[in-house]
Amino acid sequence: MQHQQLPDHHPLEQQVELLKRRLAEAQKLTALGELVSTTTHEFNNVLMTIINYAKLGMRHRDAATRDKAFEKILSAGNRAAKITNTVLGLARNRAAGQEPTDLTKLVDDALMLLEREMNKYRIRVEKQFRPIPEAMVNGNQIQQVLLNLLINARQAMPNGGRLVIRLSHDQENDMIDLVVRDFGSGIPQEKLPHIFDAFYSTKDGPDASGKGGTGLGLSTCRDIIESHRGRVRVDSTVGKGTAFTLKLPPAKPIARTPSLGAPVGHPIAAPQSPTTSMS
Numbered sequence: 363m364q365h366q367q368l369p370d371h372h373p374l375e376q377q378v379e380l381l382k383r384r385l386a387e388a389q390k391l392t393a394l395g396e397l398v399s400t401t402t403h404e405f406n407n408v409l410m411t412i413i414n415y416a417k418l419g420m421r422h423r424d425a426a427t428r429d430k431a432f433e434k435i436l437s438a439g440n441r442a443a444k445i446t447n448t449v450l451g452l453a454r455n456r457a458a459g460q461e462p463t464d465l466t467k468l469v470d471d472a473l474m475l476l477e478r479e480m481n482k483y484r485i486r487v488e489k490q491f492r493p494i495p496e497a498m499v500n501g502n503q504i505q506q507v508l509l510n511l512l513i514n515a516r517q518a519m520p521n522g523g524r525l526v527i528r529l530s531h532d533q534e535n536d537m538i539d540l541v542v543r544d545f546g547s548g549i550p551q552e553k554l555p556h557i558f559d560a561f562y563s564t565k566d567g568p569d570a571s572g573k574g575g576t577g578l579g580l581s582t583c584r585d586i587i588e589s590h591r592g593r594v595r596v597d598s599t600v601g602k603g604t605a606f607t608l609k610l611p612p613a614k615p616i617a618r619t620p621s622l623g624a625p626v627g628h629p630i631a632a633p634q635s636p637t638t639s640m641s
């Protein structure tokens with residue numbers, strides 16, 4: 363990262379530009395740090411399984427125990443391969459471009475990366491996947507948004523709970539909806555307008571697994587969704603939980619005849635309180 367110092371007499375616009383670039387760098391580094399933390403913890407867990415079952419197989423020489431040990435080692439090894447493949451995929455596709463993307467697979471990959479973490483914090487993940495068309499997105503960026511939403515949801519339920527993740531096609535607006543809903547603390551109404559601000563956080567700092575506390579997750583989320591001409595919507599009730607809805611464009615928009623209702627991309631009705639929405 364390069365930090366050129368701009369003297370104060372430089373035009374304001376130039377200083378704003380520089381600060382924007384620095385914010386983008388900070389957002390990227392935060393996301394990368396959380397990804398490294400996630401994958402290292404998950405990987406370590408897989409290694410523990412492999413080591414323990416290898417020890418078991420060496421201690422007990424009977425065929426049944428050894429077969430079981432080999433099975434466990436094999437499935438842990440496969441999981442390790444999936445983790446590294448997903449991370450390698452993320453590292454490979456760093457271009458800014460958007461392409462037709464299977465969001466179902468993207469969500470499954472994110473949940474695979476967070477499997478141990480969700481178990482550890484006793485989060486029950488419930489998938490509600492409807493058939494959806496491909497989305498026109500940058501897979502890496504949406505993955506980054508999703509990981510932050512899932513981790514935020516997990517952190518909102520310190521004693522565990524239910525996390526619903528839903529994929530569906532909003533036919534009326536021809537957008538693909540991705541909903542992450544938790545049944546955690548909720549967000550007080552006076553705080554809702556600030557949650558997308560850069561550096562706004564109510565957390566003390568990173569938690570035991572190295573995540574959260576920078577206040578950069580949702581600001582990154584907003585920037586990424588804006589660059590996709592998508593929308594984010596939040597519905598939250600204190601004590602009940604929070605739902606984030608992402609609306610993303612399909613790869614092949616439905617062709618509409620002008621006489622048949624709204625054209626593609628018409629505005630989405632304003633949500634009702636206690637909700638905040640942005641485009």
Ligand SMILES: Nc1ncnc2c1ncn2[C@@H]1O[C@H](COP(=O)(O)OP(=O)(O)O)[C@@H](O)[C@H]1O
Pocket residue numbers: 510514515518544546547548549557562563564565573574575576577578579580581604
């Ligand atoms: N699912 C959620 N439930 C409750 N509060 C949330 C949730 N998601 C975000 N928030 C609030 O929004 C703030 C900003 O989130 P974010 O930008 O991801 O930063 P961070 O996670 O580093 O605090 C959080 O500190 C929290 O107060």
Ligand SMILES: [Mg+2]
Pocket residue numbers: 510513514574575579580
């Ligand atoms: Mg966060």
